[in-house]
Amino acid sequence: MAVLVLGGAGYIGSHAVDRLIAKGYDVAVVDNLVTGHRAAVNPKARFYQGDVRDQDFLNRVFDQEDIEGVIHFAAFSVVPESMEKPLKYFDNNTAGMVSLLEVMNQHNVKKIVFSSTAATYGEPKQIPIKETDPQIPTNPYGESKLMMEKIMHWADLAYGIKFIALRYFNVAGAKPDGSIGEDHHPETHLVPIILQVAAGERDELSIFGDDYPTKDGTNVRDYVHVVDLADAHILALEYLKAGHDSDAFNLGSSTGFSNKEMLEAARKVTGKPIPAKMAPRRAGDPSTLIAASDKARKVLNWKPQFDNVEDIIATAWNWKQTHPEGYNDRQATK
Ligand code: NAD
Ligand code: UDP
Numbered sequence: 389m390a391v392l393v394l395g396g397a398g399y400i401g402s403h404a405v406d407r408l409i410a411k412g413y414d415v416a417v418v419d420n421l422v423t424g425h426r427a428a429v430n431p432k433a434r435f436y437q438g439d440v441r442d443q444d445f446l447n448r449v450f451d452q453e454d455i456e457g458v459i460h461f462a463a464f465s466v467v468p469e470s471m472e473k474p475l476k477y478f479d480n481n482t483a484g485m486v487s488l489l490e491v492m493n494q495h496n497v498k499k500i501v502f503s504s505t506a507a508t509y510g511e512p513k514q515i516p517i518k519e520t521d522p523q524i525p526t527n528p529y530g531e532s533k534l535m536m537e538k539i540m541h542w543a544d545l546a547y548g549i550k551f552i553a554l555r556y557f558n559v560a561g562a563k564p565d566g567s568i569g570e571d572h573h574p575e576t577h578l579v580p581i582i583l584q585v586a587a588g589e590r591d592e593l594s595i596f597g598d599d600y601p602t603k604d605g606t607n608v609r610d611y612v613h614v615v616d617l618a619d620a621h622i623l624a625l626e627y628l629k630a631g632h633d634s635d636a637f638n639l640g641s642s643t644g645f646s647n648k649e650m651l652e653a654a655r656k657v658t659g660k661p662i663p664a665k666m667a668p669r670r671a672g673d674p675s676t677l678i679a680a681s682d683k684a685r686k687v688l689n690w691k692p693q694f695d696n697v698e699d700i701i702a703t704a705w706n707w708k709q710t711h712p713e714g715y716n717d718r719q720a721t722k
Pocket of ligand 2: 467558576577578579581593594595596597607608609647670673
């Protein structure tokens with residue numbers, strides 16, 4: 389039977405597909421390539437190009453494949469864009485989930501592992517953030533993902549579709565052999581932007597805000613390596629296959645690094661000066677986000693391999709140096 393990975397041509401999805409294949413799973417991928425890359429998909433996976441919201445297309449995939457469970461990464465995830473275009477997010481993310489669950493239910497596929505996010509918590513009341521803490525998103529992206537979690541809850545009660553919501557904190561790094569990595573256009577995430585400066589593609593890093601109530605005034609985030617994150621999805625799928633109930637898990641390192649600390653770490657890893665300047669706060673940025681991730685370690689037996697940010701940055705730098713233009717397919721896929 390196959391695992392269906394929706395959004396498997398994206399940054400995190402492509403790493404999950406790669407890990408599934410490495411562990412011997414039969415994998416099918418659905419992606420419309422709106423932000424993903426065909427070249428990122430492991431050639432051993434079957435690829436279907438199409439949109440999650442297109443139920444005719446999705447029905448054909450589910451007719452063709454014998455699916456044991458789905459892992460759902462397909463979504464938009466740029467916070468500032470979601471503030472300007474909220475409906476785009478509710479349409480692609482939230483309506484996409486409704487479409488997927490309908491098709492799953494019609495085909496009697498009852499297991500889904502889902503990309504949720506720390507953005508569903510909003511401004512935390514306490515650090516580290518626990519899975520049981522209030523979820524009050526401060527932007528439409530986080531809201532769209534929280535709605536997806538709630539929709540899965542009701543679909544579980546009505547149709548018995550079991551779900552695991554994995555709430556990622558900050559994802560970074562690349563497959564250590566440098567064959568796949570992060571390639572977003574435009575890039576908005578801190579680590580790849582720092583490395584674009586290191587590579588001479590940008591003049592300097594703008595650090596958004598240095599007047600937060602943190603150790604050095606810059607935001608503090610919790611970084612997790614993309615391969616460790618990918619592995620958590622496989623554990624979550626196996627957890628559902630073992631008959632466990634629906635649940636949610638934070639995925640992070642439980643350690644916080646400030647933006648200035650990340651810059652210093654990248655300077656050390658790359659040996660480059662990486663010029664930086666202070667810039668105004670970015671709208672919607674919580675001061676500190678650190679996960680309590682002991683639940684995933686205990687219940688899913690998740691054992692992240694990367695436990696320091698320099699090692700995480702080193703894998704991203706390896707990808708950057710071997711693929712200065714990413715997948716170099718912007719004309720081919722768009
Ligand atoms: P990404 O943009 O690289 O990957 C998303 C993939 O989904 C792309 O390949 C895109 O083409 C595809 N897609 C989007 N809408 C689709 C649709 N309607 N139909 C079919 N395919 C569609 O993003 P990513 O960084 O890999 O993130 C993956 C998931 O993880 C997202 O759901 C995101 O919300 C979540 N997440 C990411 C982070 C992070 O730090 N990158 C943090 C928390 C949560
Ligand atoms: N950030 C920054 N400059 C940039 C990009 C990001 O200072 O060019 C900061 C951002 O304000 C946040 C942290 O880096 O404090 C992580 O941002 P990212 O977008 O990578 O992830 P987020 O925490 O928003 O999910």
